[in-house]
Amino acid sequence: MSKARISPLRSGFVHLALAGYTVIALFPVVLTIMNSLKDKNAIFRTPLALPTAETFSLIGYTTVLKQGDFISYFQNSLIVTVVSIFFALLFGAMAAFALSEYRFRGNALLGLYLAIGIMIPIRLGTVAILQGMVAAGLVNTLTALILVYTAQGLPLAIFILSEFMRSVSDDLKNAGRIDGLSEYAIFFRLVLPLVRPAMATVAVFTMIPIWNDLWFPLILAPGEATKTVTLGSQVFIGQFVTNWNAVLAALSLAIFPVLILYVIFSRQLIRGITAGAVK
Amino acid sequence: MGSLNLKSIRKAFGNHEVLKGIDLEVKDGEFVIFVGPSGCGKSTLLRVIAGLEDATSGSVQIDGQEVVNTPPAKRGIAMVFQSYALYPHLTVKDNMGLGLKQMGAPKAEVDAKVAKASGMLSLEPYLARRPAELSGGQRQRVAIGRAIVREPKLFLFDEPLSNLDAALRVNTRLEIARLHRSLKATMIYVTHDQVEAMTLADKIVVLNAGQIEQIGSPMELYNKPANTFVAGFIGSPQMNLIEAGRLGEGQVKTIGIRPEHIKLSRDNGDWKSKVIHVEHLGADTILYLETEIAGLLTVRLFGEHRYDVDDIVYASPDKAAMHRFGADDRVLR
Numbered sequence: 001m002s003k004a005r006i007s008p009l010r011s012g013f014v015h016l017a018l019a020g021y022t023v024i025a026l027f028p029v030v031l032t033i034m035n036s037l038k039d040k041n042a043i044f045r046t047p048l049a050l051p052t053a054e055t056f057s058l059i060g061y062t063t064v065l066k067q068g069d070f071i072s073y074f075q076n077s078l079i080v081t082v083v084s085i086f087f088a089l090l091f092g093a094m095a096a097f098a099l100s101e102y103r104f105r106g107n108a109l110l111g112l113y114l115a116i117g118i119m120i121p122i123r124l125g126t127v128a129i130l131q132g133m134v135a136a137g138l139v140n141t142l143t144a145l146i147l148v149y150t151a152q153g154l155p156l157a158i159f160i161l162s163e164f165m166r167s168v169s170d171d172l173k174n175a176g177r178i179d180g181l182s183e184y185a186i187f188f189r190l191v192l193p194l195v196r197p198a199m200a201t202v203a204v205f206t207m208i209p210i211w212n213d214l215w216f217p218l219i220l221a222p223g224e225a226t227k228t229v230t231l232g233s234q235v236f237i238g239q240f241v242t243n244w245n246a247v248l249a250a251l252s253l254a255i256f257p258v259l260i261l262y263v264i265f266s267r268q269l270i271r272g273i274t275a276g277a278v279k
Numbered sequence: 280m281g282s283l284n285l286k287s288i289r290k291a292f293g294n295h296e297v298l299k300g301i302d303l304e305v306k307d308g309e310f311v312i313f314v315g316p317s318g319c320g321k322s323t324l325l326r327v328i329a330g331l332e333d334a335t336s337g338s339v340q341i342d343g344q345e346v347v348n349t350p351p352a353k354r355g356i357a358m359v360f361q362s363y364a365l366y367p368h369l370t371v372k373d374n375m376g377l378g379l380k381q382m383g384a385p386k387a388e389v390d391a392k393v394a395k396a397s398g399m400l401s402l403e404p405y406l407a408r409r410p411a412e413l414s415g416g417q418r419q420r421v422a423i424g425r426a427i428v429r430e431p432k433l434f435l436f437d438e439p440l441s442n443l444d445a446a447l448r449v450n451t452r453l454e455i456a457r458l459h460r461s462l463k464a465t466m467i468y469v470t471h472d473q474v475e476a477m478t479l480a481d482k483i484v485v486l487n488a489g490q491i492e493q494i495g496s497p498m499e500l501y502n503k504p505a506n507t508f509v510a511g512f513i514g515s516p517q518m519n520l521i522e523a524g525r526l527g528e529g530q531v532k533t534i535g536i537r538p539e540h541i542k543l544s545r546d547n548g549d550w551k552s553k554v555i556h557v558e559h560l561g562a563d564t565i566l567y568l569e570t571e572i573a574g575l576l577t578v579r580l581f582g583e584h585r586y587d588v589d590d591i592v593y594a595s596p597d598k599a600a601m602h603r604f605g606a607d608d609r610v611l612r
Contacts, residue, residue: 171364171437174331179425180352180381193368 029255036060036248043244060249063236067246069224070253073232078257080142080228081210084149085203091150092157092202093165093195097187099158100165101173111162117155122148123215133220140223148216153206164198165191200265211258229254280342281307281432281465283328288337290323297323299489301337305467305482310459312468314476315486316512321469322437324486328467329358329435341432352381354433357426361438363418365410365425371397372406375425389428396427399458416447423455427462436468440475452478473513477501485509507608510535516565521573523603531611535602538565538579541594543586548593552576557586568594 034050035043042055049055064070099111122129129148130139138144168191176186192199217231233250236243283305290298297320305311313321326332328339330351339346346354357378365374375396376389397403400420410418419439426434439455440448456479459466470476476483477497485492485500485508492512493505504510510518516538523531542548543566552570564584568576576594586592603611 169362169364171360171362172366174326174329174351175358175360175364175425176366177331178329178351178356178358179378179429181377190366 032248033252033255036245036252038245040245043248057245060243060245060247061253063243063246064249064253067235069227070229070232070250072225073227073229074253074257076142076226077211077228077230077254080145080149081207081261083142083146084153084210085206087146087150088153088157088206089199089203092154093161093192093199094187095154095158096161096165097191099162111158115155115159117152118159122152126215126219130219138220140221140226142221142226144220145216145226145228148220149206149210149213153202153210156205157202160202161195161198164195168194204262204265207261208258211254282342283433283465283467284338284340284343285324285328286338286340288324288327288339289335290320290327290332291335297489298327298334301489301491303484303491303494305465308463308465310466310468310479310481311484312470312476312480312482313484313486314470314473314512315492317471319486320489321471321486325358325435325437325467325469328433329356330354352378355431356433356435357429357431358435358437359419359422359426359439361441363410363415363422363442365418365421367410370407370409371402371413371421371424374410374421375428378425378429392428392430393424396424399427399461400424400454415443416451419443419451420454423458427458432465434464434466436466438470439468440470440472455479473515477513483513485512487512503610504535504602505610507533507535507604510602510604510610516577516579518602519573519576520604521576525572525574528603530605531603532606533604533608535604536596537600538577539581540597540600541576541578542597543578543580543584544593544595545590546593548595550576550594550596552592552594554586554588554590554592556588559583566592568592570594 031047035047037051037058037060038055039057039059042049042051042057046055051057095114099107099114133139133144138147172190172194173186176190181189212230213228214230214234217226217228218234221227222231229250233247233254236246236250283303285301285303288298288301289296301324313324315321323332327334330346330349334347337347341354341356366377369377372393375393379389379392393406394403397406400423402417402420402424405413405417405421410421413421419442423439436455440451443451452475455466455468459479468475468479480497482494483497483500484494487508493500493509495503497513500509500513504513504518507520511520514537518535518537519541521534521536523529523534526534528534550570550572552568554566555569556567558565561583562581564580564582564586566578566580566586568578570576578594605611
């Protein structure tokens, strides 16, 4: 920490800017939660007002919990997200370790090839993916989503993790080799714990798009048994009538699991982002 | 138990040849030091011995057994790294015991050996700590302890003192010398610091550009350098290397004279010269002279002497201590 004195005026401006950004970032979230606790008339009449004793209503939440199988939607979303993160991290870390640790022909080229996925959105391949899933009989299964999301998460995971793994000291790995650790043991017991902050960063960046995705659940797994939360809340959005209470309540509920996962990862995350820059 | 035999070791990275045919024999219990400027291949050679790098060609024998295709853990070696390379998530005790545990030694044996090694290095108070809670010197002692616990045939040290500050370096150096005496183990040590090399080694191997320049005991290298490279590398301050033509000697290309083998006088002597810089070190006084005949000259006088810049002095080399090198830079006997 720098001990240099900063003038109160300057730090005031900094805090003003940060506070302004915080307000802008939180506004839609707060608005959603606020309105999910009001009755329908209040949502339309005074959308910016806090719920009062008259306008307070849990109708949205009761609708959501009654209608459809919301618990199972949540379950589906959680399974898909957690399993996809797990596989993206596992395979991404493995590929990153190979790319950073071993010298072989075409190493740089392979690294570039694996990173292309960051630049080209996976949705361009939707038709081919759908055909493939149909052929494999995986349509309307969570497996289909997990496979797609793992593939979607891999490029970023490999890109970030291979950079971090290059910074793990060679001496440490060599010490492990001399002590008789296998390459797997070196990977799992020495390298992975050291790149944990980077893993948390990758987990967060991978998690949010998966949790929020509507596209692939809609195309690959629209069946009732495999609906995710984002897809499930669409039930309440009709062409002519939209049940805003229910939509807002569903969205508010959908925020919490991400929030919890984020809190779990965030302490590591900050270290991950600043590592290398500070030190 | 602990001899090493290297035969025509070659190592190339792509088209760049780092080791150009190294032959070396190390006897049981010897302390051998590889020394050379950075990039001379000394660390690579150590890694080849350890099995962390594969030699492009050549043979490595430990105790008469060919180990080129043996993984590092099975070669019966232990290595101490410059960066300590301790496992950050393990305690000191687990760091030291991991190698034995991996070999499947029973827990009681591991504990006994760790206790013995930590006793030798006075590490007992720190056994439960993690490496992050130790100072640099303590970390390096743990790394040395980890090597001792394995009871290897060969100890390999890769610049183990480079990360320590000057005072600790001297202490740890003494500790390593003491360990070598008490363990009577074969040790191979890489450094670029010639003081470490001179003080620790039974045998020094001077490497330059992937080749061995000379092998010998510290005093052999100091008194009888085989060529101008070794002459210039061993000894501090450096040996004066003077173009022989200036001194009118035929058949000789270079004449070498150590700074401590030159006498100074204010009145008369062989080479008239002007003082251009003086360093007072207390025990020594080092003078840099611009001579009329021999060019730049370093002179080392023992004790304190009052000389100032621009003084005119006469330098007289001790003729018997001169080294003569031929056109191929090798010494003429």
